[in-house]
Amino acid sequence: MTLTSDEIQAILREARHFPHPSAAAIEALNVVQRSHGWISDELLQEIAELLGMSPAELDSIATFYNLIYRRPVGRRVIHYCNSVSCWMLGAEDNRRHLSEKLGIAVGETTGNGEYTLLPIVCLGACDKAPVLMIGDETHFNVDPARLDDILGETGAP
């Protein structure tokens, strides 16, 4: 895996917005993750070089954030909120249903590479708990029956 020229251009464009290119670290990681799905060691090294940082420095940032993946993930990541209001209103029932339906535990990816199941902290929609994100889309007031509908629509097994 190497950076495409589009990615390099996008990173350099972001870097120009700041006094130091390294300030665009998150932007750069986001740009690359959007097309590659996750940040491999090789990609991390290339990005670090572009931003004038050491790979270790960039890695300490990449590993710090919940939404930067340093391991391969499925095409769509299911982030289910397990913070307090969702926990109270059924997040664990949803988690169990997802695990059974997709045949994966938390942290795993389905065999067809479609879904990865991960917890996430409060998604800022506690009035519509339980909440989860599938890819870029947030779903509110989710229960197992709704999950079946949602996954049906997005073409799950």
Added chain:
Amino acid sequence: MDKPLTRNIKSDGSTVTLAEYLASGGYEGLKKTLAEFAPLDVQQRVKDSGLRGRGGAGFPTGLKWSFVPMGEDAPRTKYLVVNGDEMEPGAFKDRLLLEGDPHQLIEGVVIAAYAIQANIAYVFLRGEYRLAAARLRQAIAEAEAQGLLGEGILGSGFSLDLRLHTSAGRYICGEETALLNSLEGKRANPRAKPPFPQVSGLFGKPTIVNNVETLCNLPHILRNGVEWYKGLSRTGEPGTKIYGVSGRVRSPGAWELPMGTTAREIIEEHAGGMRDGYRLKGYLPGGASTDFLLPEHLDIPMDYGSIGKAGSRLGTGTMILLDDKTCPVQMVLNLERFFAQESCGWCTPCRDGLPWTVSLLEGLIEGRGRPEDLATLERLCGLLGPGNTFCALAPGAMEPLQSALKYFRADFERYLQPQTTRGGMYA
């Protein structure tokens, strides 16, 4: 009842367009500001209004601005940063403002930047707020096209470049100095203070960090005046507040109400009361990092001073309810797991103390608790309390724990009894 911040927000969830915003008197506050007031006048007005920061700490906004160097000798580059991280469990008020009426925020940003004479502003937005990011990006482009942002705003000599930064998800980034490190592309550990960001903040330049809701108050204060603003409130603390309720109520949500509305009114009238079969046992009045209060506190006005006197904090004003069928010890464990996971790991008491707290609570719940564990938990509340850690994350984490130990002691002690006598109070 006046609801300046949410008056344009639509119930169908769609956003307010620039045309709609202008038609409702939008950007009038900015026009008036640029035409009639000098930057220091704006600072004075905001000081006089009594506006306090809505990010959780309640620091007076005008006073905060007044520490920024002004005048000829001040650094040429200054920054205004919008704190839109909103990652504290239970908080969902800024999302409403960001998605519902992005131009109101932009107008507030320009006014604040003008008041401190900053020419670059950043919105630091949590990465999961995809819809808010898209709407804000669109609104910024519209504002630039209409001369409401950019060079010489509305024909004045004031220019402002506004940029959106979407974060990648970490609660500590909401702490204002960690936010600045994150924005600089550094690991988001908090910074030592002093120097305060007002003097040396982003890239070492004078910087103000303000919360989304704080900034959304500004257009209205500047347009309608200080007396009007004070009249919105029911108490000595001015303005309105966006209050929220989550938990087992009939209609959870967020509502803009006069500052000082009581929790009883918010829960019973706006959130529809508890769901059938559930009774209120306690509540965190201002989000995950505030102390529990009890039903006996429901008639206390929800403002900074009154909630403080009752032993908690107004925080974000978004409350989380504990009902009589949810175990308070398990609820606290859920909260402490959050804080332990989100600790930045910079200082020892927090890095080691939060996982220790979690393991004590887990042990208790799994029936491995010892009588001395409760005393250890109490000691941890002190060790991780104010003054003992590098930032306010750990003291905030201890607030629900210390108050639960005080108010729900019997629930903790229940776990120390043999399994057979614990009783099936909770499912």
